[in-house]
Structure formats: C-alpha cells, structure tokens
Amino acid sequence: MGDVLLALSIPLLVFGGGIYAACDCWWRRRHPAPPSPYTHRAARLAEQEMLLLAEEIVDDAYAALGPLYDAPSDAPAPAGPAPGLSPRSSRSPRPPSPASTPDRAPSPPAAVRKP
Numbered sequence: 001m002g003d004v005l006l007a008l009s010i011p012l013l014v015f016g017g018g019i020y021a022a023c024d025c026w027w028r029r030r031h032p033a034p035p036s037p038y039t040h041r042a043a044r045l046a047e048q049e050m051l052l053l054a055e056e057i058v059d060d061a062y063a064a065l066g067p068l069y070d071a072p073s074d075a076p077a078p079a080g081p082a083p084g085l086s087p088r089s090s091r092s093p094r095p096p097s098p099a100s101t102p103d104r105a106p107s108p109p110a111a112v113r114k115p
Contacts, residue, residue, distance in 0.1 A: 036042065
C-alpha cells in the first residue's frame with residue numbers, strides 16, 4: 001500500500017502545482033502590481049519632474065536676482081578702466097603659446113596593461 005501511495009503522490013503533486021500556477025496567473029492578470037520604480041517610464045517621469053523642479057529654481061532665482069543683471073538703458077557705457085588700474089595696452093603682450101613645441105612631437109600612447 002505504501003508503494004501505491006508514493007506512486008500516486010507524484011502525479012497529484014504535479015497536478016496540484018499546475019492548478020496553483022493557473023490560479024496564480026489568473027490572479028496576477030486581474031490584480032497587476034504597481035509599476036516598478038526601475039522601468040523606463042518611471043525614469044522618464046522622474047526626469048520630467050527633475051526638469052520642472054530645475055526650471056522652477058531658475059525662474060525663482062531670476063525673479064530675485066534679475067534686476068541686478070538688467071543694465072539701465074539711459075546709462076552711458078564706461079569710457080575706460082577703473083581708476084587705479086593701468087590700461088591693458090601698456091603691458092607687453094604675451095606671445096601665444098603653441099599647442100606643442102616644434103622640436104618635440106606628441107608622445108606615443110601608453111601601452112595597454114594586461115590584468
């Protein structure tokens with residue numbers, strides 16, 4: 001009798017597992033999980049939210065500090081350097097430095113290290 005119960009328990013377990021899988025599938029279709037925070041759509045929504053927040057910060061900063069950067073239209077432009085500073089033309093201009101010296105070519109790339 002013990003062998004018969006053992007032989008019948010295996011198909012019974014397989015059948016029970018199939019019933020469980022079918023019920024689980026049915027349940028998940030009718031009760032979907034909330035969207036994962038790691039999906040592409042969630043990333044796009046987070047990016048849009050971040051951009052809106054950044055725009056709000058920039059708008060607030062411009063509203064607070066914008067008048068400092070707006071130049072009055074009737075004010076004349078400054079004529080020269082501030083008092084106490086020498087004009088730039090009196091200094092000797094520095095010669096522009098070349099990207100590499102003519103007597104030395106660029107160095108060859110470094111060898112690749114093998115781990």
